[in-house]
Amino acid sequence: MSGERRSSDRILIVGAGVVGASIAYHLTRLGHDNVVVLDARDRTQFPGSTGLAPGFIGRLSASPELTALARDSVATYRALSRDGTDEVFWQVGCLEVATTEARLEQAHRDVEHGRRLGVEARVLGPAEAVALAPALVDADRVRGALFVPGDGAADPVLLTQRLGAAAERAGARFLFGTPVTALEREGDRVTGVRAGGEAELLRADRVVLATGIWGPVLAGRAGIRLPMVAVQHPYLYTGELPGLDDTFIDAPIVRYPDHCVYTRRHGRRFGLGSYAHSPLPLRPSVDLVSAERPFREADFGAALSDAASLVPVFRTAPRGRRLNGVFALTPDELPLVGPAPGVDGLWFAEASWVTHAGGVGRQLANMLLETGELLVDPAWLAPGRFASRSDRWIHETALAHYQGIYETH
Numbered sequence: 001m002s003g004e005r006r007s008s009d010r011i012l013i014v015g016a017g018v019v020g021a022s023i024a025y026h027l028t029r030l031g032h033d034n035v036v037v038l039d040a041r042d043r044t045q046f047p048g049s050t051g052l053a054p055g056f057i058g059r060l061s062a063s064p065e066l067t068a069l070a071r072d073s074v075a076t077y078r079a080l081s082r083d084g085t086d087e088v089f090w091q092v093g094c095l096e097v098a099t100t101e102a103r104l105e106q107a108h109r110d111v112e113h114g115r116r117l118g119v120e121a122r123v124l125g126p127a128e129a130v131a132l133a134p135a136l137v138d139a140d141r142v143r144g145a146l147f148v149p150g151d152g153a154a155d156p157v158l159l160t161q162r163l164g165a166a167a168e169r170a171g172a173r174f175l176f177g178t179p180v181t182a183l184e185r186e187g188d189r190v191t192g193v194r195a196g197g198e199a200e201l202l203r204a205d206r207v208v209l210a211t212g213i214w215g216p217v218l219a220g221r222a223g224i225r226l227p228m229v230a231v232q233h234p235y236l237y238t239g240e241l242p243g244l245d246d247t248f249i250d251a252p253i254v255r256y257p258d259h260c261v262y263t264r265r266h267g268r269r270f271g272l273g274s275y276a277h278s279p280l281p282l283r284p285s286v287d288l289v290s291a292e293r294p295f296r297e298a299d300f301g302a303a304l305s306d307a308a309s310l311v312p313v314f315r316t317a318p319r320g321r322r323l324n325g326v327f328a329l330t331p332d333e334l335p336l337v338g339p340a341p342g343v344d345g346l347w348f349a350e351a352s353w354v355t356h357a358g359g360v361g362r363q364l365a366n367m368l369l370e371t372g373e374l375l376v377d378p379a380w381l382a383p384g385r386f387a388s389r390s391d392r393w394i395h396e397t398a399l400a401h402y403q404g405i406y407e408t409h
């Protein structure tokens with residue numbers, strides 16, 4: 001692409017969650033300042049998945065592509081953190097607690113796998129694991145743990161604000177309170193969007209959908225099927241505990257892959273999530289205004305109480321907020337990043353986790369600007385890669401990953 005086209009083409013991003021903000025950040029870092037980001041939300045509210053995510057960032061994955069995206073994300077999140085004063089990411093490491101012999105053997109294989117992917121990891125004995133996170137590691141059950149020192153915890157809202165602020169300083173424009181109601185099409189080309197109460201036409205050379213769980217809503221209006229499934233997921237906080245500092249996080253994030261449980265400190269509180277329940281899909285519509293759904297005891301109560309009995313601090317701490325948040329899965333756990341199949345001018349960056357959003361933003365920005373500097377072969381992330389599969393296959397295959405999420409993420 002020529003420099004002239006780069007500076008004049010307007011790229012319009014729909015969605016200012018962590019993914020949309022990351023794309024704007026990377027586009028402007030690459031020198032492209034004609035970027036407009038539209039979001040229905042107002043500047044300070046985060047009704048999407050980003051506003052509910054507890055921010056576990058683990059780079060080691062069965063998929064080398066996810067590891068590449070996560071490694072790059074961590075590099076960006078670290079660069080955006082002002083160490084010791086104003087972090088958006090704390091590189092405290094990740095402990096994967098083995099409570100079975102099989103998991104401990106897996107941990108040794110993961111060290112080798114990590115070495116091949118450039119992620120340092122080592123296996124710790126039970127006492128070392130407990131010493132790193134006594135509030136979170138069950139001393140009676142731990143047989144050892146995989147420790148990945150370069151992983152950590154993000155604050156997804158602060159991170160998104162930091163990405164957006166950097167993009168705005170570099171020339172991107174963010175228009176909040178601006179719902180996009182339709183994609184403007186001329187034949188096989190998307191030429192802009194209709195937005196706001198007056199359905200005003202905003203023209204653009206390229207339109208990127210980064211609308212999270214709402215991706216299929218606008219894509220469906222353009223006649224495009226996005227192969228992703230939204231699922232509901234529970235997360236539980238303790239109340240605020242005395243003696244804990246508000247911002248400082250001093251222990252690794254902790255996962256119990258054998259139990260589908262994960263837990264971390266959030267300043268004065270601790271939090272945990274569990275996948276040990278039947279997957280609960282949801283079909284987002286234009287009327288869904290938030291990714292938070294009512295918490296139903298019948299759906300999640302048993303999973304959260306099992307998880308709470310596993311994590312020492314939860315056995316005694318007072319309970320705080322519990323929530324049911326929605327995020328998106330794909331049949332192969334990889335996000336949908338790249339041009340829309342069969343429609344010029346339309347691009348997607350959907351079904352990405354916070355963990356991968358930095359890398360997804362860089363990947364898509366480089367694809368849009370045709371720099372040739374890609375993190376991952378685009379074929380792995382192509383939004384049309386499941387074109388031959390039925391809706392039913394997509395739905396069932398994506399949902400089948402729900403409880404095994406730690407094997408890939």
Ligand SMILES: Cc1cc2nc3c(=O)[nH]c(=O)nc-3n(C[C@H](O)[C@H](O)[C@H](O)COP(=O)(O)OP(=O)(O)OC[C@H]3O[C@@H](n4cnc5c(N)ncnc54)[C@H](O)[C@@H]3O)c2cc1C
Pocket residue numbers: 014015016017018019020038039040041046047048049050051052053054055056057178179180181210211212213214218233234235273291324325326327328349350351352353354355356
């Ligand atoms: C309970 C829970 C726990 C999670 N835990 C983790 C975790 O530990 N680690 C991790 O990496 N990930 C986690 N995730 C997943 C992660 O939160 C999401 O994958 C990620 O935040 C998606 O970001 P996004 O920018 O694609 O979507 P969103 O944050 O949902 O942003 C989409 C934006 O698009 C806007 N939008 C939608 N439609 C329109 C429209 N028509 N017009 C204008 N604007 C529109 C919305 O207002 C929203 O702001 C978790 C999610 C949940 C819910």
